[in-house]
Amino acid sequence: MRSVIDIKDLSTQEIEQIITVAEDIIKNPDKYAHKCSGKKLATLFFEPSTRTRLSFEAAMYELGGNVLSMSDAGSSSASKGESVADTAKVISCYADIIAMRHPKEGAPLVAATNASVPVINAGDGGHNHPTQTLADLLTIHREKGHFDNLTVGLCGDLKFGRTVHSLINALSRYKGINFVLISPEELKIPSYVKNEIKKCGLEYVQTKDLLEYMPKLDILYMTRVQKERFFNEEDYLRLKDSYILTPEKLATAKSDLCIMHPLPRVNEISVAVDKDPRACYFKQVLNGKFMRMALMLKLLGLED
Amino acid sequence: MNIDSIKNGIVIDHIEAGKGMEIYSLLHLDLLDCPVAIIKNVTSRKMGKKDIIKIDAEINLDMDILGYVAPEATVDIIKNGELCEKKKMTLPEKLTDVIFCKNPRCITTTEQELPHIFNLTNKAEKVYRCAYCESRATEN
Ligand SMILES: [Zn+2]
Numbered sequence: 001m002r003s004v005i006d007i008k009d010l011s012t013q014e015i016e017q018i019i020t021v022a023e024d025i026i027k028n029p030d031k032y033a034h035k036c037s038g039k040k041l042a043t044l045f046f047e048p049s050t051r052t053r054l055s056f057e058a059a060m061y062e063l064g065g066n067v068l069s070m071s072d073a074g075s076s077s078a079s080k081g082e083s084v085a086d087t088a089k090v091i092s093c094y095a096d097i098i099a100m101r102h103p104k105e106g107a108p109l110v111a112a113t114n115a116s117v118p119v120i121n122a123g124d125g126g127h128n129h130p131t132q133t134l135a136d137l138l139t140i141h142r143e144k145g146h147f148d149n150l151t152v153g154l155c156g157d158l159k160f161g162r163t164v165h166s167l168i169n170a171l172s173r174y175k176g177i178n179f180v181l182i183s184p185e186e187l188k189i190p191s192y193v194k195n196e197i198k199k200c201g202l203e204y205v206q207t208k209d210l211l212e213y214m215p216k217l218d219i220l221y222m223t224r225v226q227k228e229r230f231f232n233e234e235d236y237l238r239l240k241d242s243y244i245l246t247p248e249k250l251a252t253a254k255s256d257l258c259i260m261h262p263l264p265r266v267n268e269i270s271v272a273v274d275k276d277p278r279a280c281y282f283k284q285v286l287n288g289k290f291m292r293m294a295l296m297l298k299l300l301g302l303e304d
Numbered sequence: 305m306n307i308d309s310i311k312n313g314i315v316i317d318h319i320e321a322g323k324g325m326e327i328y329s330l331l332h333l334d335l336l337d338c339p340v341a342i343i344k345n346v347t348s349r350k351m352g353k354k355d356i357i358k359i360d361a362e363i364n365l366d367m368d369i370l371g372y373v374a375p376e377a378t379v380d381i382i383k384n385g386e387l388c389e390k391k392k393m394t395l396p397e398k399l400t401d402v403i404f405c406k407n408p409r410c411i412t413t414t415e416q417e418l419p420h421i422f423n424l425t426n427k428a429e430k431v432y433r434c435a436y437c438e439s440r441a442t443e444n
Pocket of ligand 1: 106
């Protein structure tokens, strides 16, 4: 049984196939409206993440399928005291595919090894969130038309932000990508991620200054700088404003820059930027739904 | 038991000095009925000092555990009093219940019956990562 727990579970070719299907769904939604009729998605959410759950559920409904929703899987009697392995076995009896979110890292892998239907990791703690990366990739592909030869700025919490690490892993498979890693000293990217970039023969620069490379960027991926990541409040207050994107900071940026954010944002992109045609973060949400549709079709063997 | 003459058994040689006891317990040699000898601080031309373990029985050694804990060791298989095979260690690709994940956010902390699985992710630097949470194994 094929599951997707980590973006690395998908080959470059498979990711591109999923993108092709997603772009076809966007063009011809009617063609896909009944593809999953008779199929059931179970959303097992052991911690609340309403937007991710709704995205999966909307995706299944738009494919003509049905949804079994366990939005409070962690507290419900159905799973109280039950192991993840047992829950996966039980839910496999009801559903054709499972989307699972869990606060503990690796829980979806445990589910996948025990389920008899495909499992999609919908986020396990701060660890993996492959469908977020798929949403990011479709957004880049739709905005830029390709993945090669892009200068990609990643800004904010690059140390703990796993969406950033996954996106780097996925983009490192392409030629001519330049990474601009923008973060405060405390939240610099871990060295093993930098080693992965080097191993792929790609270039990166590190900077603390959001403005330094702004004119060169094709993509600017913003993430949240969380207060709890700092040892003291002073450091946080001193730094937080330098990583807030405002229309003024975009003055030197390319006219076709693509501004992304995994959402929810707190204040790292000022609302004034939303009107800018280069703001792509709400499109990213929509793209996430299309990629979840395409991924479910693939895992259910229904993509053709 | 004459520790020099094993008829049919195993000699784990070239163990880094001081590691003999650890290997003895990790391989559960204490559970064996046959004679087992740990010889510590033997003079070695190559290593200065080394430990040796001799087991006077043909048992199945867990080569994965040994390869992880003592990659420098060699295993001599003795049959009819003669050296019949000399095995060198390799780092195992996967370790099950040899090292344990210490990441408090890992699923293994709440589901205690799960096996602790680590995969070799960087051979040159001997990096093992938890199969569930990808935390790097810390040397203890
Ligand atoms: Zn772990």
